[in-house]
Amino acid sequence: CESQLTNEVVNNILKRLDEVFQPRDNKNQLVGVESTVEEIESLLVVESKDVYALGIWGIGGIGKTAIARAIFDKISGDFEGSCFLENVREESQRPGGLPCLRQKLLSNLLKDKNVMPYIDLNFRRLSRMKVLIVFDDVTCFSQLESLIGSLDWFTPVSRIIITTRNKQVLRNWGVRKIYEMKALEYHHAIELFSRHAFKQNHPDVGYEELSSKVMKYAQGVPLALKVLGCFLYKREKEVWESATDKLQRILHPSILEVLKISYDGLDDKEKSIFLDVACFFQGEDVNPIMKFFNASGFYPEIGISVLVDKSLIAIDSHKKITMHDLLQELGREIVRQESINPENRSRLWHHEDIYEVLTYNKGTEKIEGICLDMSKVKEIRLNPSTFTKMPKLRFLKFYSLSFNRENKCKVPYLQDPGFAEVKYFHWHGYPLKSLPSNLSGEKLVLLEVPDNDIEQLWDCVKRYSKLNQIIHAAYNKLIAKTPNPTLMPRLTKLVILNLRGSKSLKSLPSGIFNLEFLTKLDLAGCPKLKRLPEISSGNLSWFFLRGTAIEELPSSIERLLRLGFLDLSNCKRLKSLPSSLWKLKSLGVLNLCGCSNLQRLPECLGQLSSPIILNLAKTNIERIPESIIQPFMSRYLLLSYSERLQSLPKPPFLARGIVEDSQRIPHMDHKLAVRWQEIQENRGFSMGKVHIVMPGNEIPKWFQFQTVGSFITLEMPPDFFRNNIVQGIAFCAILAFSDRHVDCGRRFSFSFELKVKTTKDCGPHDTQLFQSRVNYIESDHLHLGYYLFREEDFNGFWKCNCIPEAVHFNVFPPLECQCCGVKKCGIHLLHTSDSTN
Secondary structure, eight states: OHHHHHHHHHHHHHHHHHHHHSOOHHHHTOOSOHHHHHHHHHHHOTTOSSOOEEEEEOOTTSSHHHHHHHHHHHHGGGSSEEEEEOOHHHHHTSTTHHHHHHHHHHHHHHTOTTOOSOHHHHHHHHTTSOEEEEEEEEOOHHHHHHHHSOGGGSOTTOEEEEEESOHHHHHHTTOSEEEEOOOOOHHHHHHHHHHHHTSSSSOOTTOHHHHHHHHHHHTTOHHHHHHHHHHHTTOOHHHHHHHHHHHTTSOOHHHHHHHHHHHHTSOHHHHHHHHHIIIIITTOBHHHHHHHHHHTTOOHHHHHHHHHHTTSOEEOTTSBEEOOHHHHHHHHHHHHTTOSSGGGSSEEOOHHHHHHHHHTTOOOTTOOEEEEEGGGSOOEEOOTTGGGGOTTOOEEEEEOOSSSOOOOEEOSOOOSSOOTTOSEEEETTOOSSSOOTTOOTTTOOEEEOTTOOOSOHHHHHHTOTTGGGOOEEOOOTTOOSOOOGGGGGGGTTOOEEEOTTOTTOOOOOGGGGGOTTOOEEEOTTOTTOOOOOOOSOOOOOEEEOTTOOOOOOOGGGGGOTTOOEEEOTTOTTOOOOOGGGGGOTTOOEEEOTTOTTOOOOOGGGGGOSSOOEEEOTTSOOOBOOHHHHGGGTTSOOEEEOOTTOOBOOOGGGGTTOEEESGGGGGGSOHHHHHHHHHHHHHHTTOOSEEEEEEEOSSOOTTOSEEEESSEEEOOOOTTTTTSOOEEEEEEEEEEEEOTTGGGTOOOEEEEEEEEEEOSSOOOOOOEEEEEEEEOOOSSOEEEEEEEEOOHHHHHHHHHTTOEEEEEEEEEESOGGGOSEEEEEEEEEEEEGGGGGO
């Protein structure tokens, strides 16, 4: 017992000495790692006896090694033996690499330079020791297996950290904890860059804007920040400007070299998927793209999974494929390096390269894909034989982000053969009267021909022997002829049918709703469509009838049991809704905005079994029946009021709801204004969520936390969720649209997220507290609201020792479209005492 006590005292003294004399050079170069180190330390739970392996996973250059080294330096003194095994991937490729690494590992752990290479004997010795090992940059399971065999050799109190770009390596080795490395936040990124570019913590005066351009390029990746900072150190402004312009097209060689390691480890099909995403599909919906990859023979179910595991791509919460900007630039640089001549590259996306190839008819068999934004080029007169020179063409997309959406690719006719291998055909303003005759129905999976001159689309598609593989036909302004019912069997695999803007479309075939896989039908902007066929069955989830001449819906709409979104906005002839509507058990959104002939809602809506978002703006509805409201007393309900609304149900309907356009209510008659006041007085803080939008460009002064941008860092006490003093969070954000909003033509979503850190392994606890659709508004607008914590929120946060760390306001689509952004934001903690204010 006395000897044990002596050993503990000696070890403690040695640990303190290590801390005092430990080199600080590396530590001084780290920025913004304190919270990450603390979080990973908590995952290791050094005091525990049942956690022994942790993986640190992320893209190359994201800082995995630096974080692992910082943790190792901090806690290695707590262990009897320790070893930081650097560059496992690189060292293992040298002659005798793995045996040398194993020898180094055992020597460091056993503190014996002459250790004998008998694995079993040495690891038996280690099985009685408390050791810390870091395996840095592991690329495959066999490397770990060769170095230490398995985890069974080690005591439960030992700790092993593995850094890798491949998540599957960690799974294969049974790692229990996996920490995903994130990019640096902006203020940390600018500090790290400034340390290398200016030898201080901030940019020099006059270099702020140029530094901001570098931030946008580097996207918080430490490697890129360091490399570019060192390169630009003591350079003239002219060099900075030239360098930042060049970076838009050419990836810096040092950054390319590191990022390319992950790409080199892919097989050919995985590489093809990666390059296609980098060149064509960043931010696109994953489902149709999976169809395209399947048709291309790339086995995307496996390939996408591998790319996600290697941090090369991600699938976000909106089911869109995303990729870090530097990785996208890596993919495009790999394609550029295929040839100095664009026509000899596999993929073309830059408008200047495409203009040259198409204008001068330089196409070759090397080209597999073309993606052209026609708004960026002058008119292109295509040679009829242009595409006959591209027999391997799989992907063709001519689109326009300009407001007038003019087709600038002109061609009198197209020669055969051509398009035989095309799987994805998108041509905005397609100039011919019919589709290419040899566009293969056996291989085509996505057809989009918006705003075209095709006279009889259905006659064109009828020629295809396997048309059922087409999943998306976009709108045609000249469709006048109803598709023949005999065509329906050919469309059995149709998922999305988009005929938006078909000015002459008058009716639909009865079989359209029977298509088994059809989930989205868009008939918006078809002004001559007056009635729908009877519906016998269907799996439709999204149904858009905006701006049609529909006067009534068939009662058989009740058979669309999966219908969740029904858009009847601006159906100015719509006079009533069918009483069978309540049978739509999945209905979550009913948009009646602009239905100016609609004067009442059917009482039956109160029988809907699920919460509903209801938009009544610009209707003639004067009363909301209580039978509709009462079932939703304890549920989420969103109402956009009609200007003619004269009565509201009793206040309890607001128990857990959101009211939009509430600022309109005081402008109605006196009785309604009084009713709103009554609601305000009676509800207290009983509503779970509130969201109000109004013109403004300043955060109210009473918000205690404010900042420019979309991210607020918080410093809160450890007992934040335990004392129940804080009841919720009020939020405020200034949203601004640029005059380029017309470029993307997308709808936006605005959300408010609370980020928390936890000292226990309870899974992710970052919580999206609010989300709402955002429409384009010309001026800056203030989004103001609050979220009240529920009992289950407190219980979950309290059990996992959660502490609020930051709040983040998001706009989706993300800022790559540069159309909408958060200028300023603020939050205010709502305390119990606030409930009376």
